[in-house]
Amino acid sequence: IKPTTTKATINETLAINVNASLKTKEIDHIDFYIKGQLHSTLTEAPYVIEYTPTATGRYDLKAVVVATDSTEYERLGGFNAYKPRSTYKGEIAIPGTLQAENFDSGADGIAFHDSDTKDDGNVGYRKDNEGVDIVTGNGGGYAIGYTSSGEWLEYTVNVAEAGIYAFEATVSSGVTNSGISLALSTENGLVELTKSLTIPSAGSNNWDTYSTIYGRLAV
Numbered sequence: 001i002k003p004t005t006t007k008a009t010i011n012e013t014l015a016i017n018v019n020a021s022l023k024t025k026e027i028d029h030i031d032f033y034i035k036g037q038l039h040s041t042l043t044e045a046p047y048v049i050e051y052t053p054t055a056t057g058r059y060d061l062k063a064v065v066v067a068t069d070s071t072e073y074e075r076l077g078g079f080n081a082y083k084p085r086s087t088y089k090g091e092i093a094i095p096g097t098l099q100a101e102n103f104d105s106g107a108d109g110i111a112f113h114d115s116d117t118k119d120d121g122n123v124g125y126r127k128d129n130e131g132v133d134i135v136t137g138n139g140g141g142y143a144i145g146y147t148s149s150g151e152w153l154e155y156t157v158n159v160a161e162a163g164i165y166a167f168e169a170t171v172s173s174g175v176t177n178s179g180i181s182l183a184l185s186t187e188n189g190l191v192e193l194t195k196s197l198t199i200p201s202a203g204s205n206n207w208d209t210y211s212t213i214y215g216r217l218a219v
Contacts, residue, residue, distance in 0.1 A: 001016065001017075001018055001061050001062075001063055001075055001076070001077030002016070002017045002018075002019065002077070003015070003016045003017075003061070003077065003078075003079045004016070004017075005079065006078075006079045006080065007079070007080055007082060007107050007108075007109055007110055008053055008059075008079050008080070008081045008082070009081065009082060009083070009084050009085075009110075010053050010054060010055060010056060010081050010082065010083060010084070011052060011053075011054060011084075012052065012053075012084075013050050013051065013052045014050070014051060014052075014053075014079070015048055015049070015050055016032075016048070016049040016050075016051055016061065016077075017046070017047065017048055018030055018032065018042065018047040018048075018049070018063045018075075019047075020045075020047055020063070020065050022065070022067060022073075025067040025068065025069060025071065026067060026068045027045075027065055027066070027067060027068075028043075028066050028067060028068045028070075029041050029042060029043045029066050030042040030043075030047055030063055030064065030065050030066070031063070031064040031066065032047075032049055032061070032062070032063050032064075033061065033062040033063075033064070034051065034059060034060075034061060035059060035060055036060070036062075039051070047063075053081035055081065056081050056082055056083060057080070057081060058078060058079075058080055059078055059079050059080070059081060060076070060077075060078045061076065061077040061078050061079070062074060062075070062076050062077075063075050063077075080107070082106060082107040082110065083105070083106070084106075085104055085105065085106035085107075085110055085111045086104065086105050086106070087104055087105070087156045088102045088103065088104060088105050088126075089102050091156050091157060091158040092155055092156065092157045092158065093157075093158050093160065094157045094158065094159045094160065094165065094219070095160065095165065098155060098157070099141075099142070100142075100143060100144045100153070101125055101126070101134045101137075101142040101143065101144060102155070103132070103153035103154060103155055104153075104154050104155060104156055105128050107130065108130045108131065111153075111154050112129075112130075112132055112151075112152065112153045112154060113150070113151055113152050114129075114130065114131040114132045114133070114151055115131075115148050115150065115151055116131050117130060117131040118131055119131060119132070119133055119134070120133045120135075120145070120146040121133040121134040121135035121136075121145055121146065123135060123136055123142065125142050132144065132151075132153070133145045133146035133147070137170075137210075138170050138172075138210040143170075143172070145207065154185060159219050162219060163218070163219070164216055164217070164218050165216065165217055165218075165219060166214070166215070166216050167214070167215055167216070167217065168212050168213065168214050168215075169197070169212065169213050169215075170210050170211075170212055171199045171200075171210065171211060171212070171213055172199075172202055172206075172207055172208065172209060172210045172211070173199040173200070173201050173202060173207070174201065174202060174203065174204060174205040174206045174207040175201060175204075175205075176201045177198075178198070178199040178201070179196040179197055179198050179199055180196070180197050180199065181193075181194050181195065181196045181197060182194045182197075182217060184219065193217040193218070193219070194215055194217055197213055197215055198213075199213065200213075
C-alpha cells in the first residue's frame with residue numbers, strides 16, 4: 001500500500017496505490033479499508049484509491065486481496081493527516097525581526113524538521129512544535145536550541161522590496177564548527193541565500209552566552 005505521501009493535509013485529496021500481484025493465482029478483487037471501514041472494492045488494475053482526509057490524525061489502511069479461489073491476502077499501511085501549513089503569528093515583514101521560535105505551523109517534514117520528537121527545551125511556548133526544542137533565550141526571550149545537522153525551520157515572510165538586505169542573528173554555541181544557512185523556498189526548490197555562516201563558540205558546553213553574527217543576502 002503506497003500513499004502518495006505519509007504526511008497528508010486535511011481536505012486535500014491524495015492517491016493511494018495498491019501494488020498487487022499473485023504468482024500462481026488470479027486476483028478476483030481487492031477490498032480496501034480505511035480506519036477499519038470498507039472504503040471500496042477494486043476489481044481492475046491499476047488499483048488506485050483517491051481519498052480526502054477531513055480530520056487530523058492517523059489513518060490506518062488495509063488491503064485484502066481476494067483470489068479467484070477465495071484465498072485472501074492482507075497488507076497494512078497508513079498515513080497521518082495534518083492541518084494545512086500556516087503562519088504561526090502572521091507573515092513576518094522584511095525588513096523586520098524574525099523570531100526563530102515563530103516558525104510556521106504544520107508538521108515535521110512540511111514546515112520544519114527536527115531529528116527527534118522530544119522537546120528538550122520544555123518552556124511551554126508552543127504545543128505544535130513536534131520536537132523542535134524551544135529554550136529560554138537571550139535576555140529572557142525564546143530561542144531554538146539542541147539543534148543538530150540537517151534540522152530546518154521555515155517561515156512565511158513578506159518582503160517589502162527586492163534588493164540587498166543586511167541582517168544580524170543572535171546565536172550561541174558551546175561547541176566548535178557550528179553554523180547556520182538561509183535559503184528561499186520556491187516552487188522549483190530551495191534557492192541558497194547564504195553559505196554556511198559560522199557560529200563562534202562561547203566555550204566548551206557554554207550555551208548561554210550569546211553573540212551576534214552579520215551578513216548580507218539578496219531577495
